[in-house]
Amino acid sequence: MANQKGGVGKTTTPHNLGMALSRGCRVLFIDLDAQGNNLTDACGLEAEELKATAYEVLDGGVRLSDAICQLGPRLDLLPAGRNLAVAELAFASRLGRENLLKKALAGKAYDVALIDCPPSLGLLTVNALNAANGVLIPVQAEYYALAGLDLIQETMQGVIENLNPALALLGILLTFYDGRKSLNRDVASGLADRWGAQVFRTRIRDNVALAEAPSNGQSIFEYRARSYGAADYEALAKEFMKRIKNK
Numbered sequence: 001m002a003n004q005k006g007g008v009g010k011t012t013t014p015h016n017l018g019m020a021l022s023r024g025c026r027v028l029f030i031d032l033d034a035q036g037n038n039l040t041d042a043c044g045l046e047a048e049e050l051k052a053t054a055y056e057v058l059d060g061g062v063r064l065s066d067a068i069c070q071l072g073p074r075l076d077l078l079p080a081g082r083n084l085a086v087a088e089l090a091f092a093s094r095l096g097r098e099n100l101l102k103k104a105l106a107g108k109a110y111d112v113a114l115i116d117c118p119p120s121l122g123l124l125t126v127n128a129l130n131a132a133n134g135v136l137i138p139v140q141a142e143y144y145a146l147a148g149l150d151l152i153q154e155t156m157q158g159v160i161e162n163l164n165p166a167l168a169l170l171g172i173l174l175t176f177y178d179g180r181k182s183l184n185r186d187v188a189s190g191l192a193d194r195w196g197a198q199v200f201r202t203r204i205r206d207n208v209a210l211a212e213a214p215s216n217g218q219s220i221f222e223y224r225a226r227s228y229g230a231a232d233y234e235a236l237a238k239e240f241m242k243r244i245k246n247k
C-alpha cells in the first residue's frame with residue numbers, strides 16, 4: 001500500500017483486507033510506518049508488548065520470525081516501533097540499503113504479505129516496492145488525489161528500472177467515497193478516464209465504523225460486521241485475489 005499522502009487509507013486497507021484474506025490464506029502484515037495510528041496501533045498492540053520491531057529486522061540484528069506477533073491462526077504482524085522514524089537516516093549510506101526488507105523476507109512461507117508504507121516515497125517505501133510483487137494505491141476521493149498519482153508512478157518506474165522489474169500496479173483504490181458528493185463522483189470519473197481498468201471496481205465508502213474500529217484495536221469485521229465498511233472490504237478481498245492471480 002503506497003501513497004505519499006497521509007490519511008488516504010494506507011493503514012485501514014491492509015488491516016481490513018488482510019483480516020478478510022486470512023480466513024483462507026496465510027497473511028503477513030508488515031508495518032513500515034513509525035507514526036502514530038499505524039498498523040501496529042490499529043491491531044491493538046502496545047509498544048511494551050513488542051519483542052522486536054521492523055527496525056531491528058531491517059537492520060539485520062533480529063530475524064523476522066523473532067519479531068513477529070501472531071494475531072490469528074493465519075495472521076502475523078511485523079510491528080513498527082517509534083525507532084523506525086530514524087531508519088531512513090540510519091540506513092542511508094548502507095550498502096544494499098534498498099534490499100533490507102527483501103532480504104528479511106526471503107524464503108518466508110506466506111501467501112500474501114501486505115505492507116503499510118509511511119506517507120513518503122523515501123527509503124522505506126523503496127524497500128517495500130523492491131520487495132513487493134504489486135502496488136495498491138489507496139486514494140481519497142478529493143481534488144488533489146489525481147495529481148499525487150504521477151509522483152508514485154515515477155517512483156514505481158524508478159524501482160522497476162533499477163531494482164524490481166517484476167513490480168506491477170495491482171490497482172488504484174478509491175477510499176472515503178460518498179456518491180452523494182459531486183466532487184467524489186467527479187474524482188471517480190477522472191480516475192476512470194486516466195487509469196481505466198487499473199482502478200479497482202470496489203470503492204471503499206466513507207463509513208464512521210471504519211474510523212472507530214482501530215481505537216478498539218479491532219478490524220471492521222470484529223467491530224461492526226454488518227457495516228458498509230465490512231461489506232466494502234469483503235468485496236475488495238475478492239477483487240484483490242482475482243487481480244493477484246492474474247498478475
Ligand SMILES: Nc1ncnc2c1ncn2[C@@H]1O[C@H](COP(=O)(O)OP(=O)(O)O)[C@@H](O)[C@H]1O
Pocket residue numbers: 005006007008009010011012013037175176177204205206207208210211212214
Ligand atoms: N472509508 C473510511 N471512512 C471513514 N473513515 C476512514 C475510512 N478509511 C479510513 N478511515 C479513518 O481515517 C483515518 C485515516 O485512515 P488511515 O488508513 O490511517 O490512512 P493513512 O494510513 O493513509 O494515513 C483513520 O482514522 C481511519 O480510521
Ligand SMILES: [Mg+2]
Pocket residue numbers: 010011012033037038039116
Ligand atoms: Mg497509516
